[in-house]
Amino acid sequence: MVGRKSLDALIRLYALQNVLLALLAFVLAEGERHFVLAGLALLLLKGVLIPRYLFWLLERLGVSHEVESYLSIPLSLLLGGVLVGVGFHVGSSFVLEGARLPEAVPVALGLILLGMLSMVSRKKAITQVLGFLALENGVFLLALAETHGLPLFIELGVALDAFAAVVLAGVLIFRIRTTFNHIDTARMRDLKG
């Protein structure tokens, strides 16, 4: 995820991630209804709707599909590796008593850290959104791993919020494109002091 140069690939990767997460939810569900529902919502919302929205957005924006970053690909791969390592290293202290799937906790942490890394280092607005979504997924995975899943209405609320945030971000990106003629957030530095 941190190593790819193409935005399309990133979005596809993100969709795949969500499908996997949904599958995990189904596996863990053990027939509990709300897990199944949550998984379905996830699959629908994040696995299908959001990626499609992003592709649509990318197309309409008419900007290059290239990922721009403060870091070179090797460096960012290296940093990503380090962060995943850190995630695994400290993961144990995150594993709570009675965690459902302790093995997934470090993975979740790694995902969160990678999400943050891409938000800090990627320049294009849309890549930052992707970073945020990865982070969000990490949080979701953490929830799956640590608990029996959040209560359903909370889960749905969270998903709704995330979706609304992405839609809003999309609208904003579109406006950014028309206003600035680019979507490079590193160049939006008028407000300072």
Add this chain to the structure above:
Amino acid sequence: MSALLLLLLAPLFTGSLKWLKARLQNRRGPDPFYDYKNLFKLWRKAWIRPQGSSPLFLLAPVASLLGVGLAAAFLPVLPGVSFAGDFLVLVYLLNLGRFFQVLAALDTGSAFGGQGSYRESLVSVLAEPGTVLALGAAGLASGSLSLAAFTPLSQENALVYTLALVALSLALLAEGARLPVDDPTTHLELTMIHEAQLLDHSGPLLALYELSAGMKLLVYAGLIALLLPFGPLSFPAVLLLAWLALGYLETYGVRLRYLRLPDLMSYNTLSGILAVLGVVLRFRI
């Protein structure tokens, strides 16, 4: 009592000083009693009020004389008023006189008056701390802050008193407007300090100024006399000494450059400080 004595003596001192200087310079010079006549003559004349001047123009010579005169009243040359801290009142009464004089010098709007005014101000700032410190040290050494109770010079307080005497002597030169601080005989306005302030005063007003200047000199002499060990003879002795010394100094000495004044007067302040420290830290010879 002392005030009257000094009032009577002052013209004699200044007048005879002029005579002495003339003699030293191989001139015949005026009569030693000339200043009495001169004052009398001036007093009878009319006086000029410069245009636009304020009431201070008239008040200043009066206040100047009164300040010095009342200060002299506190001098225990002859028995008079005495209380703890009287030497401070004495010094500040002298200041009172000067305050008016310096102010009146600004009154006429003359260039020289102003010059004299700030020059005199500088002199006062330079001389005053030394004077007060010296007198304070003497008071401390005597165990009393009343002039009448000052003990005379002795083995015990010799160092402190010597320092105090140095300070007071320098103060006498400065405050009395004598060489090397000021030249009382100059006729060039640009070099004047004391005289520049009197340029516009004439007749009786000038007489008052002259009289008070002479008295001021004697007041300092009286202060010096307090520290000397000759009993009632101290004051005459100091007068004689001062008379001779001034005559000599003003004949063979030259006036110090005005801007070098602080250098000279720093000895005054330093002696004062050392004198006080000498009492506190019990300096002995």
Add this chain to the structure above:
Amino acid sequence: MTMLYLLLLLPLLPALHALREHEAGRLASSTAAGALLSLGLSLLAQNQAAGPLRLDGVGLFYLLLTDLLFALVALYARAYFQAGKDRESWRFYAAGNLFLFAMHGAYLAHNLGLLWIFVEGSTLASALLVYHKGGARALEATWKYLMLGSVGIALGLIGVILVYALLGGATLDWQEARALVRGADPAQLKLAFAFLLVGFGTKVGLFPLHAWLPDAHSEAPSPASALLSGTLLNVAFYALLRYAALLGSAGLFDFAAGLLQGFGLASLLAAGLFLFVQRDYKRLLAYSSMEHMGLAVYGLGLGVPWLAMLHTLFHSLAKTAAFLSAGNLLLTYQSKLIARVGAVHQVWPATAGLLVLSLLTLAGLPPFGLFYTEFQALLRSSPLLMGLYLLGLLGAFAGLLWPLSRMVFGEGHGVGLGAPPRARTLVVVPAVLVVLALVLGLFPPVGVVERLAEVLSWKL
């Protein structure tokens, strides 16, 4: 009870109204009416519970404050947009009511998860408020706000999840959680609190998480800035209050206290520096918000929730008044630069008076309320913290003073911008707030707030 649901959904009505009706006057009326109605309703609904909703003392306190400020700002906004010839004020009312809905939700929610959802919702709604009509700068501010806010709140979610897991997945109800949390592993509860503090702290505007705050406040239209500062910051602070109490119940308050005091003082000290070199008066006010939220968090760190609540109350009143006065300045001078504003006391005396009074309130001077709360906070601090606190206050004061003097009493060079708008509302609304701040400052409602804050008490 249906009343709580009614209260929750009430703001959606004017929001829908705003989508259909674009006339500012009617919108202002319906919005203000909605807010005032909720104000009354919430007084009736105290201590009621329904599902995940419950209105306890703390919630009521903030709900009342929010509704009151919202109603007043709605009235002001009408005159403001009219004077600014802004025909799209409906956007403000629509987003504003949506925002109010989220706020209602947050204050009514008794479920920590629900609380999180509504706080996140308030971020999204307020992003719309900031964006308003767009433009490069507003866009930039909105984007930054959205990104930082979302990441922050996502970190907060991690905290919520950890808390939930620590409770054994049994409940997220705050009251029940406080009873259960005693059994939780302290080390892991601390971990959860770390995420919660950074997450909600971002929205409170604590240093160094504050970066979005001045951008958003300065670029939003002034009534929206007033809402952000006066109400939005409170909602995140409210969440911190709840979690601090939760930690208190677990006997870990000392740990939380250290962090809260540290972040509070850091915000105070940093804000002082930012204020000192600020050239834009709206950003100035924003940094002042950062300062005061820092002080409130510090007050919470002292273990005195009522004091922190009182502080936020006075801050909200004064800051709202200040932002509204700043709106008047913007209408008159057409510039946000301090250097462009001058001689306000001659150009528009009423606004000058409001500006002076509200800024002096914010500077913590008597007879206004913040003087009282700052005194109380100092009374409870150790000498070292007292010193830092006073240093911070001085720094912040020094930062506020020059702009205030400069704008109100300084020279008004080349500001021939014609007469300022003369709509009464522009002055009356902030005046009401200032008077309220004054009265409450003279007679601080300590007893009432203390009683309302009782639910938070963990020292039994």
Add this chain to the structure above:
Amino acid sequence: MNPLIETALILLGLQSLLALLRPPAIGFLPLSLGGSGLLLLLAGLGAWLTGTWGTPLDASAGFYVALLGALYLGVGPYLREYLVHHEPHRARLEAFLLPLFAAAMVGVLLSPPGYTFLFLWEGMALLGYLLIALEGPNGLVGSRAFFLASRLSGAGLFLALILLVRKEPLVGGLGHLVWAGLVLGFGTKAALFPLHAWLPKAHPVAMSPLSALLSGGMVKLGLYGLYRAQDWVGSPPQWVGWLLVGLGLTGAVYALARGLAEEDYKGVLAYSSVENLNLLLAALGAYFLLPNPLFLLAFFFHQAAHALFKGLLFLGSGTLPVRELSRLGGLHRLLPRTATWSFLAALTAAGLPPLAGFLFEWYLYQGFLAAPQGTGAHSLLVLGVGAVALVGALGAVSYVRLFGLTFLGQPRSPQAGDAHEMGIFGQLGMGVLAGLLLGLSLFPAALLRPLEPPLYPVLPLFLALVGLGGGLVYLLSRKPQRAYDTWDCGFNQPGLMGSALTPEMQPHALGYSEQLLRLFPFVELEAHLSREGMLSPPRVRLEVSDWLLALEARLARGYTAFAHRVQHLQSGSLHLYLLLQFLALLFVLGVVWR
């Protein structure tokens, strides 16, 4: 509480309310402000003289109430006439704020240490700031300096008083901390060197009646606090005394020298206030070290005297057409009454007998001269004598310069030829203060009775001076006299063009003190020669460079630079912000795992 004081406070409150009417009711000011002043004077004097407020320390509050009362009594009528010349909008605000300010000052004196005290203390600062700020652009720097210093003072007091209010035992360093807070808090207000910098910025720009209240009254509250704190905390540690004596004497000399480099009439007065306050602080510090009643006498007596003469001088300054000394001159002709009042005040300020200013120095000298009776290092206090003497001499010069350049000589600018005397109310206000000052000078025992003062024969000296002086003046004025031009080296011959003297030939404000200032290394005058054209005469411009102000400016620049550096955190880069957020998280996690 005393019913007289209550009535006075009610009067002040009513006046504030009345001022809000349209048009503002400033006509009542003599009655309300002046009347409250009278009540306060009576009540305060009663308490001070009879000690009815309990312990001697307690009665000191009465002294200060009376001091404020005396000022209000003079300022009340004066203000009424002064405000008529302001535009109604501004006059209303001033008439509203000033009585509140006056009431706050009294309130401070009536409050025990604690919340109310701080409330009123900071409230006083706020009102003072607003009153100065109403001066508009000219008052910007001054009002800011005033308010900043007031808040600094408030911070010190917060620290001290809160530690006191907590009623914890002041063990360990806490007692020292309390005193540090008190010295910072009250010292700043009382212009303790080097915390005095605000005063010469603020007092000159305030309107004259306000300057009178600030310099005469408000700053005294700092002295009150330091004195009264003994009552609250117990006797201070040694270092407080040494600090006050050391800084006080240094500050007094500094302020006088600096005042000589000041061109602004009110600026000179402000520096003179700094001088007097520092000398008072030195007296108090010396009292802390050696509880000699002479220091206490000096301390109390001079506060009263300073309040009156400085109040009078500031009121007088309200009549001047311009404030720069280098543009004034000869005003005794246009403003004879103001000149008279100011002359009386200047004589007092110069510390000349038999007026009140001298008695202060008299006590102070004797107190310092008594120091060798103390032990060890205390006996070194005797060196204070030298400092006081220097201050005395410089003070006299400073007032000669001030009065002489303003009221005597020839006008130095056209504006100085166009001044108008105050009317009946203005004269009444100044007259009241002058009368009180004269009374205080001649009957010091009436005020100092509770302290059983030693005195020099004040009244006989006065009578001798007035009697003999009057006689001499009478004789002289009966002598023949004629008016003539001032001596100009004989250039004024018949047929020539008249007097060769021009106003420019008089000493310039800075030229007057230029040579004196050479004695003091911390104030420098730099002369800049400039010539407009080849043929025009060169003009000399003197620039004052002040070491302390330069240091202050450098500190301010350093702080600004630091703030700018911190501002880089808000660089506009979203990525940096996100990184900061991440680092903050790591930091908190670090705290958790520590």
